Amino acid sequence: MKDRNLKITVGIISVILFVSLLVKLTKIPGGLILSGLILGGIFIVGILIISFILMFILKNFLKNLSHSTIYFMAISVGFIAFHYYLHSPTLKIVVPDGYIGKVNLVLSNVDKNILTLDSNAIGYINKGTFNKTYSPPNVFTASGQKINNQCVGFNRPTFFGLSKFCCVDGKEIKSLSFEIVPVDKKGQKQYYSKDFAGKVDTSKLYRDE
Numbered sequence: 578m579k580d581r582n583l584k585i586t587v588g589i590i591s592v593i594l595f596v597s598l599l600v601k602l603t604k605i606p607g608g609l610i611l612s613g614l615i616l617g618g619i620f621i622v623g624i625l626i627i628s629f630i631l632m633f634i635l636k637n638f639l640k641n642l643s644h645s646t647i648y649f650m651a652i653s654v655g656f657i658a659f660h661y662y663l664h665s666p667t668l669k670i671v672v673p674d675g676y677i678g679k680v681n682l683v684l685s686n687v688d689k690n691i692l693t694l695d696s697n698a699i700g701y702i703n704k705g706t707f708n709k710t711y712s713p714p715n716v717f718t719a720s721g722q723k724i725n726n727q728c729v730g731f732n733r734p735t736f737f738g739l740s741k742f743c744c745v746d747g748k749e750i751k752s753l754s755f756e757i758v759p760v761d762k763k764g765q766k767q768y769y770s771k772d773f774a775g776k777v778d779t780s781k782l783y784r785d786e
Contacts, residue, residue: 584645584649587646590649594656594660595621595656597660598621598660601660602617629648632648664709665709665711665712666706666709666710667713668710668714671718672716672724673696673698673718676757678698679698679755679757679770679771679773680700682737683702684702684752685781685783687781712736716757729765730755731755737754740752740753742774745775746779748779756768
């Protein structure tokens with residue numbers, strides 16, 4: 578492919594990736610007083626600057642390509658990597674039939690997430706899932722009914738709330754949580770409060786190695 582055609586192609590790809598990143602950043606949680614969009618914008622600026630530096634380094638190896646083509650290629654790779662970093666898995670959660678109340682997904686040492694919840698609506702997820710998950714899950718009853726419309730999250734960008742309890746058998750319990758509300762309370766947070774600490778399988782709690 579000629580340099581001009583390649584430049585146009587990777588240029589279009591980089592623009593599409595940039596716009597899709599901005600859209601995604603409006604939906605992710607922030608930190609402290611900064612929104613996800615502002616924090617993500619800082620990372621994007623960093624990608625642009627690093628790609629500019631890499632452009633001159635890579636030019637020594639890609640002599641047939643123009644600086645602008647190499648630059649678009651570098652930022653495209655950077656944007657793809659950032660997309661991957663921001664990816665939140667959509668969990669499939671199964672709750673007991675008729676359950677109403679708070680759901681807790683406990684940070685655990687399990688290799689495979691346990692998303693079919695017990696009678697107390699407690700599940701167990703690994704550290705990777707715990708750190709990456711913020712988007713709404715798909716929730717089903719044990720009999721197979723989808724009840725997403727009865728699920729109420731913490732807020733718009735971060736569906737899951739973060740809970741911490743200390744301590745059970747000397748271990749801190751961390752969990753991601755949301756509520757399942759009655760049909761006549763759809764979309765209305767009920768602030769269910771339930772002490773589930775004594776019902777957690779402590780053998781599964783996450784331990785720093």
